[in-house]
Amino acid sequence: MARAATTADVFNAISEVARRDLLDAIGLEECTVGDLVQRSGLSQPQVSKHLGVLRTVGLVRVRSEGRRRWYRVHGPALKPVHDWVRAYERTWNARLDRLDNLLAELQSASPQSDRTEEDSP
Amino acid sequence: MARAATTADVFNAISEVARRDLLDAIGLEECTVGDLVQRSGLSQPQVSKHLGVLRTVGLVRVRSEGRRRWYRVHGPALKPVHDWVRAYERTWNARLDRLDNLLAELQSASPQSDRTEEDSP
DNA sequence: TTGACGCATGTCGATATCGGAATATAAACT
DNA sequence: AGTTTATATTCCGATATCGACATGCGTCAA
Numbered sequence: 001m002a003r004a005a006t007t008a009d010v011f012n013a014i015s016e017v018a019r020r021d022l023l024d025a026i027g028l029e030e031c032t033v034g035d036l037v038q039r040s041g042l043s044q045p046q047v048s049k050h051l052g053v054l055r056t057v058g059l060v061r062v063r064s065e066g067r068r069r070w071y072r073v074h075g076p077a078l079k080p081v082h083d084w085v086r087a088y089e090r091t092w093n094a095r096l097d098r099l100d101n102l103l104a105e106l107q108s109a110s111p112q113s114d115r116t117e118e119d120s121p
Numbered sequence: 122m123a124r125a126a127t128t129a130d131v132f133n134a135i136s137e138v139a140r141r142d143l144l145d146a147i148g149l150e151e152c153t154v155g156d157l158v159q160r161s162g163l164s165q166p167q168v169s170k171h172l173g174v175l176r177t178v179g180l181v182r183v184r185s186e187g188r189r190r191w192y193r194v195h196g197p198a199l200k201p202v203h204d205w206v207r208a209y210e211r212t213w214n215a216r217l218d219r220l221d222n223l224l225a226e227l228q229s230a231s232p233q234s235d236r237t238e239e240d241s242p
Numbered sequence: 243t244t245g246a247c248g249c250a251t252g253t254c255g256a257t258a259t260c261g262g263a264a265t266a267t268a269a270a271c272t
Numbered sequence: 273a274g275t276t277t278a279t280a281t282t283c284c285g286a287t288a289t290c291g292a293c294a295t296g297c298g299t300c301a302a
Contacts, residue, residue: 091194
């Protein structure tokens with residue numbers, strides 16, 4: 001067996017710098033493949049292929065208009081990555097660390113009503 | 122040229138599920154390779170190799186004690202990932218989205234111009 | 243010292259990439 | 273119809289993976 005496919009999940013898809021750069025290059029507005037070829041300096045086939053990977057993992061959406069395709073970023077596909085990394089955020093974020101200490105303090109003061117925060121819908 | 126090495130950067134290192142699971146399995150405490158073999162169900166050589174990758178990208182630190190090695194997670198190595206994903210967080214986080222709107226409102230408060238609500242996809 | 247233990251490293255085959263070049267598809271223009 | 277324009281797909285060689293298995297190397301114990 002070999003390395004997992006780049007289209008296997010979002011983690012594999014964004015492991016390549018070129019694809020992260022492409023996502024950043026698209027930005028908030030829709031843009032065409034030609035736009036991205038110009039902005040990225042990559043060859044047109046490379047851009048198309050990278051976009052294909054991003055498409056299959058749901059990181060971009062396409063809209064056809066005549067002979068050109070308008071690509072846009074679909075950010076929510078990155079949520080799994082964010083969620084996973086988030087757990088380690090307190091390792092470097094001193095504020096979260098102090099919040100941990102505060103919560104621990106509060107909990108040891110009144111060991112009642114132990115509630116965890118809910119996810120926002 | 123082929124795909125970038127898994128040891129090239131943190132993005133490539135964490136693209137493999139086994140390595141993310143390994144990091145999660147280590148958790149907050151130090152633990153030995155044997156511990157991880159038990160917790161992960163992977164073979165010992167696999168664990169050692171994955172730890173090698175995590176080590177070269179700085180995601181874990183080791184401490185030798187006799188014939189065993191104590192591994193611990195070095196979270197700050199994940200900061201580049203967090204920083205990059207953070208930029209896309211507002212696409213699914215409604216709170217940040219509302220903050221954007223509020224800031225836009227405040228900014229258009231001093232220049233006299235009535236702003237209409239943008240379309241939300 | 244011999245042997246068991248804990249971990250790292252090497253070899254192997256299979257495979258999925260990457261970039262580049264060429265080609266295919268499909269719509270618009272003349 | 274034939275040609276240009278915009279994008280997708282295919283073929284290619286090179287390479288770095290992954291898991292399984294075997295081996296190497298330091299350390300503790302009898």
